[in-house]
Amino acid sequence: MNFLKLIPWASLFLAFSVQSAPISATTEQEIAHLLLFVTSTPCQYERNGTLHNGVEAVAHIQKKYDYFKDDIESAEDFIEYSATESKMSGRKYQVHCDGAATQLSSEWLLTELRRYRQTSE
DSSP: OOGGGHHHHHHHHHHHHOOOOOOOHHHHHHHHHHHHHHHTOSSEEEETTEEEOHHHHHHHHHHHHHHHGGGOOSHHHHHHHHSSBOTTTOOBOEEEOTTSOOEEHHHHHHHHHHHHHHHHO
16 A cells, blocks of 8 residues: 555544634633623723624624634633734724723723632632
8 A cells, every 4th residue: 555645635634633622611601701791881892993882792702703713712812813803904992981991802801801700719
């Protein structure tokens, strides 16, 4: 048997058999909490210059999460891939809350993630 002929098939098999590990239950809970946090916020979520309420923001974040799910291993990855910036324009997402300075959505969500982790210990 010519083993050189098997190399392309072995490479193809490995490419399809290597998949990302499923995320942990803790990470799933953290992501679910962040999605609920955004859904229920009274703040406005700015994406590419347009303001959105929490429900609209989560619809978009969820689409990005579904798209990048194989790359996400932590809640921080979720924030980075799904809720930080527009992949099309490169513009950072921002959050506008009454009585507070506008902040980057990544900072806002990381602050909430830290708070959630402290209360979940």
